[in-house]
Amino acid sequence: MASDIILLGARPFICERAWQLGARPFVIQHPERSEDAVNRQSDRVLLMSYEDPALIPMLKAAHALTPFVSAVTIAEEALIPCARINQALGLPGTPLDLVEKTRDKPAMRRVLDAGGFSPVQWAAVKTHADAVTFAEKRGYPFILKPVDGVGSIDVRLVRSVNDLEGVLNGTSSWIAEEYLDGPEYSVEAFSFAGRHVILGINVETKNTDPIGSEFLEVAHQVPAPMSPERDREVRAFIRGFLDVLGIKDGPSHTELKYTSRGPRIVETHTRLGGDRLWDLVRLTTGYDLLDMTLQWAMGTLKPLEADPIPRGGAAIQYFTPPPGKLRRLHGMHALKRLPGVVDISLVVDVGTTIRPAMKSEDRAGYVLAYAETVQQAQAICREVTQRLVLETA
Template identity: 85%
Template sequence: MAANIILLGAKRFISERAWQLGARPWIIQHPERAEDWVNRQSERVLLMDYEDPALIPMLKAAHAVTPFTSAITIAEEALLPCARINQALGLPGTPLELVEKTRDKPSMRRVLDSGGFSPVQWAAVKVPADAAAFAGRVGYPFILKPVDGVGSIGVRLVHGAQELEGVLNGKSAWIAEEYLDGPEYSVECFSFGGRHVILGINVETKNPDPTGSAFLEVAHQVPAPMSPERDREVRAFIRGFLDVLGLKDGPTHTELKYTAKGPRIVETHTRLGGDRLWDLVRLTTGYDLVDMTLQWAMGTLKPLEADPLPQGGAAIQYFTPPPGRLKRLHGMQALRRIPGVVDISLMVDVGATIRPAMQSEDRAGFVIAQGPTAVQALEICQEVRQRLVFDTV
């Protein structure tokens, strides 16, 4: 019998995979984010705001007729609604209280502080005086983030009080954190009854273009090039962090900085990572995090016994061409034939307006490659990026 699951924020790739695995998904998507293909190919689609008060009563009524196994999402904005659905229907999934901690940055910092783990100086701020007091203790520069922000949107590195004019107006909540220097990594993990299996460690490359956001990620490498000693330290650190957080089951995507004082948590998410990191993990370990997440919701996922050993390396490079109207695009078909290239995808077409790369949606496309090492895979990606010509006016 097909597993009856709820999919919030479903895109084509995950709804297709759900059907292939034998699930019978209920698709719930925000009307503004709906994809025609998903709607046409799905038997049951609800185009609703995830926070609509009518949603849970409707799902309760459906659950009474055809029981669901779980609700699942890979969309950040749907994590809290998904946890509320599971709690309301008595279904397994990441507990609502835990998701709330990860979605609210001050709450997560309090959890870490109470556990004496990953010490980072921080403060909740709403007006310039709050930030000035924090800078008086910590100094400049410091990081300022929306407390519930996603995708690096709104994150800024503050070098002086003048940069806060018009930002802290008392109407929205922000968190100030000490600036953590050092390379940034992200870790893809799946937990089974409190046992945390790490499937991939990625090193991130931020946007070097001064016209865009310096916090936007433009490249990833798996496995992250690092010494065996640092690799062991990062794995132990992530396991300790998830224990302090209280996470027992399911996927997590955790970002950290490796500072002069050792690893420090940046943030975590109770979902698999974005930016096609699941492809990089699959290319290097054979394990598919999309499949695993769906199978977890279906109740068919078999626990992994140990961290898989990566074979070779994989990388993704995003395209951030000069802003303007795209007049011509040259080279993509020929570049697909370069040895090691796995996929080249464009998110723009001729005639489209390319914006400065401030957030993920502003990137023009990507290339994925694999090679004997992650460094070599990234070199292939960079060759594609250099040879792909975006002619903007």
């Protein structure tokens, strides 16, 4: 018998996975984000805002007729509404107060400060004067980002007071944090009754194009090239962090910097990571984080006993061609036949206007590769990126 689950912000590939795993999804989506491919394969679709006050009463009525087992999402903006639904319907899932801590950056910093974990200098700021005061105490450069930001949007590196011009209006809430040096990693974990299993450690590559966002991620590699000592340290650090935060069950995606003073938390999310990181983990471990998340919601996931040992290496590189109208595109079908290429995907075509790479949606597509080592996988990605023709005018 199929398990009835609530899917918030479902994309076609998520719905398909849910059906294949034996779930019967009840899809909730913002009307402006509705996709025909989702609506056609789902027999119950509710197009309304996640914040609509009528949503939970409607779901309670549906739950009384055909009980749901849980609500689940992999969309960042839907994490709090999803937790509210589970709380209101008495269903399992990540607790609302915990999700709120991860979505509110100052709240998470306060939890870490209280636990004496990953010390980072920070301050909540709203005005230009607030930010200048922080800089006078802590110095330049520092990081400025929205307290509930998503996907590196509006994150800024403030090198001097000139970079603050016109940014803070006194109404929006921001957090100022000390600049953390060193490479950036992200860690994919799944928790089982307070026991944290780490499935993959990824090293992130940021955008270097000066007209785009320097915080936009353009490449990932799993497993992250690092010494065995650093690997053990990062794993222990993440387990300690998840304990301090209070995460007991479900997926988590945590970003950290390995600084000159050791590892420091950047932020975390109670979901699997984006940017096809689940594919990199699946290729190197055999475990599919998307399937695991859905099975966890359905109550059918069997706990993992230990961290899987990665086999080979996987990498993904995103295409960020120069801005302008795309006038020539070729090479994808030939390059897909290269040994080690798992997938090449493009979201643009001739005539598309390419925007400066400021956010994830501005990237033109990606190449995904797998090889005996992560360095070889990354080399395949670089070759495809160099040979693929994405000519703009």
